[in-house]
Amino acid sequence: MTDQDWERDPQPVIDTSKPHSARVWNYWLGGKDNYPIDREVGEQVRKVYPGIVDVARHSRAFLGRAVRYLAGEVGIDQFLDLGTGLPTVDNTHEVAQRVNPACKIVYVDNDPLVLVHARALLTSTPEGECQYVDADVRDPEYVLQQAARTLDFSRPIGLMMLGILGNVWDDAEATAIRDHLVAALPSGSYLVLEDGTDAVDPEAAAKAEQTRAEAGDPYKLRTPEQIAAFFDGLELVEPGVVSVSRWRPEPTPWGLPEEVTAYCGVARKP
Numbered sequence: 001m002t003d004q005d006w007e008r009d010p011q012p013v014i015d016t017s018k019p020h021s022a023r024v025w026n027y028w029l030g031g032k033d034n035y036p037i038d039r040e041v042g043e044q045v046r047k048v049y050p051g052i053v054d055v056a057r058h059s060r061a062f063l064g065r066a067v068r069y070l071a072g073e074v075g076i077d078q079f080l081d082l083g084t085g086l087p088t089v090d091n092t093h094e095v096a097q098r099v100n101p102a103c104k105i106v107y108v109d110n111d112p113l114v115l116v117h118a119r120a121l122l123t124s125t126p127e128g129e130c131q132y133v134d135a136d137v138r139d140p141e142y143v144l145q146q147a148a149r150t151l152d153f154s155r156p157i158g159l160m161m162l163g164i165l166g167n168v169w170d171d172a173e174a175t176a177i178r179d180h181l182v183a184a185l186p187s188g189s190y191l192v193l194e195d196g197t198d199a200v201d202p203e204a205a206a207k208a209e210q211t212r213a214e215a216g217d218p219y220k221l222r223t224p225e226q227i228a229a230f231f232d233g234l235e236l237v238e239p240g241v242v243s244v245s246r247w248r249p250e251p252t253p254w255g256l257p258e259e260v261t262a263y264c265g266v267a268r269k270p
Contacts, residue, residue, distance in 0.1 A: 014112045019217040021167060022085040022111045028056040033117060041215040049208035051201065055244075055260045059194055062244040063162055064090050066192045066266050069237075069248070071099035076158040076190060078151045082137050082181075083164030084109040084118070092160060093122065093130045101127040106147045110136040137164055138173070140180040156188035163262070165230070166195045166219045178230050185269050193230050194244055194264035196221045205261050227263045234267035241265040 016035045023038035028046070046052055070076040077100055081092045084107040093105040107122060107130070109115070115134055124130035133146040144153075151157055159181060168174040182191060198205040198221045205221055212219050228241040239247065243259035247266070 014116075019215055020111050020113070021163075021217055021219060022083075022109065022114055024217055025056060025085055025163070028053050029060060033113065041212065041217050044211050044215060045208045048211055049201070049204040051204065051260060052208060054258075055196070055262045058243075058245040058257070058260050059163060059262050059264075060090070062194060062247050062264055063092065063160070063192075064095050065248050065250075066264075067092055067095040067158070067160075068099060069266065070158045070190055070192070071096040071103060074190065076156055077103045078155065079103065079105045079158040079160060080108070080143075080147050080151060080181075081105060081160040081162075082108045082143070083162065083167070084114060084132075085163075091122065093124060093128070097125045097128050101125040104129040104150055106131050106133060106150050108133045108135050108137070108143055108147070110134060137177055138168065140177050144181070144184050153184060154186060156190070157185055158190050158192060159185060161191065161193045161230075162264075163194060163196070165193070166221065169218060169220045171222075171226070175230070182234070182269060187269055189269045190266060191231065191234055191269070192264075192266050193227070194262055195227055197224055197227060197261055197263045199224050199263065200243065200259050200261040221261075224263050228265070231265050231267045234269055236265055236267045 017037060019037050019041040023034040024042045027034045027039050027042040079092055079096055096103040096105060107118060118132040122130050122132055129150055131150045133143060135143045135146060165174045168177060196219060209219065209221050224241060241263055244262045244264045245257040245260050247264050249257055
């Protein structure tokens with residue numbers, strides 16, 4: 001990585017008094033890169049909605065399946081991953097570069113703790129490249145400018161937006177961010193998107209949403225129809241917009257896994 005990748009915040013300051021969604025998510029995944037305030041919020045949410053841990057784990061598994069599909073079946077070798085979160089097992093670049101070591105990945109997040117860990121842990125294969133951009137998804141133009149230092153926007157790109165638009169409370173703003181990013185992608189690119197919904201257990205999901213907002217870590221749940229609208233103008237691949245646990249799951253003797261309250265989809269830009 002070059003010094004330019006850190007120009008926005010060369011000496012990040014970590015505020016351990018406020019929860020952050022990346023660190024709370026890390027706690028639900030069983031990680032250790034979180035602080036007492038993150039664990040406190042994580043436990044508050046889990047108390048009102050015990051299924052949140054299953055959501056986190058199924059969402060992570062979906063990431064792996066989606067990236068393997070794009071890097072393998074489709075042949076995508078460039079990925080722009082927004083809302084990276086804290087590095088854990090099977091990050092986007094690890095999954096993609098196992099399929100094709102020449103894949104290039106740009107991660108984007110705005111949490112100082114993520115920045116510190118990205119510097120140390122997001123290392124690429126010699127054949128590929130892995131970079132980190134310190135930016136907020138609410139500034140999509142800056143994200144695109146920085147990503148273009150590594151990715152070739154004349155060739156197809158896999159845009160990963162997993163659990164990120166729930167952090168944008170205003171529906172119009174969330175749609176505008178998605179539109180801005182997708183408009184910059186060339187034909188043949190793919191959008192991989194996942195976010196929380198209240199479709200499976202509405203009462204528990206509503207309590208979890210309220211708990212996070214009161215704790216200072218707001219995350220907006222949207223209906224499956226609202227999540228599906230983020231794919232407008234794109235060509236959804238099978239099975240369409242479904243629970244993350246049911247997007248091309250690995251076959252088991254027990255049939256389809258139970259639905260969880262996060263919906264996802266993968267779609268191609270014509």
